[in-house]
Amino acid sequence: MIIIYNKKGYFILLVGICITIILLVLPTTAKEEKVNLWLTTADQQNLLTEQEPIIFDDIKATDDPVIQVDPNVEFQTMAGFGAAVTGSSAYLINHQLNSEQKDVLLQDLFSSNGIHMSYIRHTIGASDFSVDHEGNPASYTYNDIDTGTDYHLDHFSIEKDKDVIRLIQDIRSLNKEIGILGTPWTAPAWMKYNNQQLNGSYLNYQEQRVYETYADYFVKYIKAYADKDIPIDAITIQNEPEHTSESYPTMSMSAKEQAMFIKNYLGPAFSQNQIPTKVLAYDHNWENGIDYAKTVFNDEETSKYTSGIAFHCYEGQPETMTKVHEQFTDKDIYLTECSGGDWSPDFGNNLSWYMSNLIIGGPRNWAGAVLLWNIALDNNGGPTNGGCTDCRGVVTIDRETGEVTKNSEYYALGHASKFVELGAVRISTSHYKGRIETVGYKNPDDSIVLIAANTSADSQSFQVNFQGESFTYTLEPNSTVTFKW
Numbered sequence: 001m002i003i004i005y006n007k008k009g010y011f012i013l014l015v016g017i018c019i020t021i022i023l024l025v026l027p028t029t030a031k032e033e034k035v036n037l038w039l040t041t042a043d044q045q046n047l048l049t050e051q052e053p054i055i056f057d058d059i060k061a062t063d064d065p066v067i068q069v070d071p072n073v074e075f076q077t078m079a080g081f082g083a084a085v086t087g088s089s090a091y092l093i094n095h096q097l098n099s100e101q102k103d104v105l106l107q108d109l110f111s112s113n114g115i116h117m118s119y120i121r122h123t124i125g126a127s128d129f130s131v132d133h134e135g136n137p138a139s140y141t142y143n144d145i146d147t148g149t150d151y152h153l154d155h156f157s158i159e160k161d162k163d164v165i166r167l168i169q170d171i172r173s174l175n176k177e178i179g180i181l182g183t184p185w186t187a188p189a190w191m192k193y194n195n196q197q198l199n200g201s202y203l204n205y206q207e208q209r210v211y212e213t214y215a216d217y218f219v220k221y222i223k224a225y226a227d228k229d230i231p232i233d234a235i236t237i238q239n240e241p242e243h244t245s246e247s248y249p250t251m252s253m254s255a256k257e258q259a260m261f262i263k264n265y266l267g268p269a270f271s272q273n274q275i276p277t278k279v280l281a282y283d284h285n286w287e288n289g290i291d292y293a294k295t296v297f298n299d300e301e302t303s304k305y306t307s308g309i310a311f312h313c314y315e316g317q318p319e320t321m322t323k324v325h326e327q328f329t330d331k332d333i334y335l336t337e338c339s340g341g342d343w344s345p346d347f348g349n350n351l352s353w354y355m356s357n358l359i360i361g362g363p364r365n366w367a368g369a370v371l372l373w374n375i376a377l378d379n380n381g382g383p384t385n386g387g388c389t390d391c392r393g394v395v396t397i398d399r400e401t402g403e404v405t406k407n408s409e410y411y412a413l414g415h416a417s418k419f420v421e422l423g424a425v426r427i428s429t430s431h432y433k434g435r436i437e438t439v440g441y442k443n444p445d446d447s448i449v450l451i452a453a454n455t456s457a458d459s460q461s462f463q464v465n466f467q468g469e470s471f472t473y474t475l476e477p478n479s480t481v482t483f484k485w
Contacts, residue, residue, distance in 0.1 A: 042348025080119030128387020267305025286316030308332025348478030
């Protein structure tokens, strides 16, 4: 209380009353903090649909599962969420959509008004989803020659990537900070053991100059893309190095060979040319990842040049990534490829699987990036170049009308990519496998993101506790919700 005197007497300025009022108001304001939320349900009645906010309240006793969110327990920093700009995707988006349709789609995929994907992968040369400018299957590398060898890489050119380059440049116009990962399906045929064959086989280990030249090939690729204003954040050495096919570009590379190539050739070449691009090993299924990681990372010189390891989803379990992390805690883990397809048409089942194994299960098992396969395919799962004939893209483009259908992959990714910002850190959240599965993040602005999926066959109610307050929510089967506050 302050008493102020003047000539005619005095009056009392009741500051104490004001302070009392403020103290009474502050707790009420804190309890009324809003939790914003977005919901996707198995019946597709809600598709990343914003719901009425929830208000934090006092923690109550409950028999429901309790999701304790602790922002003080931190794990990995996230690199991002996204999918692959394959040649097929680039062809469809650049040539099968008019300018207005293309702009709407890219806004939906990459802007903050859409799902704001933050990381993309592209193929270094051709893959099983590469086509020419007419949409016909096309297999190529950046240094194809008719006969002989080209150890000076005089014929190096990224010209056949022009559709991919154009699309990535358009994407970067919406998000300059987007991360980009490059992956080769094969080296040029003349570097390989059987010569003149892009489909299958392996590098010609009998010729040392092949390894030296292949390291230079990666250097030239990164510099050529940089000249197009496309910085390459990371590369993997070989897509699916334990699988080859006679139907599309592939190449095998054992863990021992990959370790030798990184240690003796690629690492020194990057160092000499001051290439900051990260190198990730393996890039294949969870199933055999531990043994591959041990071979690469237990070699001290190889490990020095190798930032981490990349995985695909097609065999094994995501817990493999945690086992790798436990043995090599300083290495990044990326989940770089997973595709849905006609073999699994049910929206709700797909959503649940993606959430449990990729969007939630990936980061909970230390993945710092989660990427799906093709960003876009057509109604027939193409155009293809000899590989999967029934794969599904994040979106489907009707080649006659240009109509875009957003698939379960779009909404699964969106529940993370739209809300988890660049540099976000995964934080501790309670997890009920097979019931309410969760993952949480703290963004650089200290906002909190909690993603929850009901992977059970029944409705599930649960309580979320955060710093002495809570809210409750009920989630239908095979449905997903993202909370942000």
